[in-house]
Amino acid sequence: MRFGLALAFLTVFSPSAFADIEIAMVAPLTGSDASHGEQLRDGTLQAVDDINAKGGILGQKLHVTVHDDVCDPKQAVAIANQLASNPPAVVIGHFCSGSSIPASDVYAEEGILMITPGSTNPKLTDAGHWNVFRICGRDDQQGALAGKDLIKLFPAKKIAIVDDRQTYSQGLADETRKALNAGGVKEALDDTVTPGEKDYSALVTKLKQAGIDVLYYAGYPVEAGSIVRQMKEQGLPIVVVGGDALISRDFWAITGGAGEGTMMSFAPDPTRDPKNAAVVDRLKAAGRLTDGYPLFAYAAVQVWAEAATKAGSTDARKVADQLHAISFDTARGPVKFDAKGDVQGNNYVMYRWHDGAYAELDPQP
Secondary structure, eight states: OOOOOOOOOEOOOOOSSOOSSEEEEOOOOOTTTTTHHHHHHHOOOOHHHHHHHTOOBBOOOOOEEEEEEEHHHHHHHHHHHHHHHHOOOOEEEEOOOHHHHHHHHHHHHHHHOOOEEOOOOOOHHHTOTTTTESSOOOHHHHHHHHHHHHHHTTTTEEEEEEEEEEEHHHHHHHHHHHHHHTTTTTSSSSEOOTTSOOHHHHHHHHHHHHHOOOEEESHHHHHHHHHHHHHHTTTTOOEEEEEEGGGHHHHHHHHGGGGGGGGEEEOOOGSSEEEEEEHHHHHHHHTTOOSSSSHHHHHHHHHHHHHHHHHHOOHHHHHHHHHHEEEEEEEEEEEBBBTOBBOSSOOEEEEEETEEEEEEEOOOO
8 A cells, every 4th residue: 555544633833822713734744745745735834824914814813733644535534534523614735636536525514615726636626516616727727738739749749648547647647638639649658557666667668669759647746757767767768748746846856857858737837926926935934835836725725814804704605605706816816716616717838847947838839
């Protein structure tokens, strides 16, 4: 089994000595996906610090309980059930779709609001729960962009699609394959790998034998980084394209220069919006992360706080009504939720890793 099931509950308090409104943040803080959980944690804590510095909401301060689901569905459900015994005003999380989807069923049954900064699988909001919202985009949007760009950027090239059988990975691979095929291109190789392995030589051999030019890898950064490094060691000049999970320092830490040119889809980078300069500075001053999803978690707290203020209550139903009714100006950018709880509009652009940093590709004609 990839992860142990021991529950990990950490409590992180805001600067106020005693807080009146509890919110919970749930994400992977250990295991191979911990870098994303740290991004969610840091953005959540910064938002709470900033709100409390202005007096809190509804005359009360906030505090955060931080929970580690290790990106494991069973652990996620166990945490959701534990939270149901003393419900927080809102859950910020989870990150992995495989955790968010089963946990959302518990939160819906128990009447707990859930706002995820990073779960992209369409099934999460397609389930129709009244209490579920997401600040990020969906994999059908992300896959549509990936399929279109694979056709446009790599004409007449052999493309492989690989996932690791997890909910996020399978969903993203399916949506990318759908878009690619709709554009008249059939993948030359379709395969899966097992997450957590160290040796991906079997996959590398298949890619070599099939003469693959481009690998679309729908998975997480540790496995992606290992595959990229092992392809480089075999001398394969294969371009790798992936999803938003590759926006992680873990990817480049594993690949080093072998990751040069790797592409991935992600939202327009909110850290480069001048309106967020002060928030980014405060994150850095506190020793917190800025790249990736911190500002998405920050925005999740923002929309909840504004909706609760507008509702004059932290009652989940009343806040959910306001989340649907209000247009928000957030650190993630403008947010207007549709009936499902998804953010309206286009949510993805393509990036490329270069020299240890990632930057948006120049707009393509």
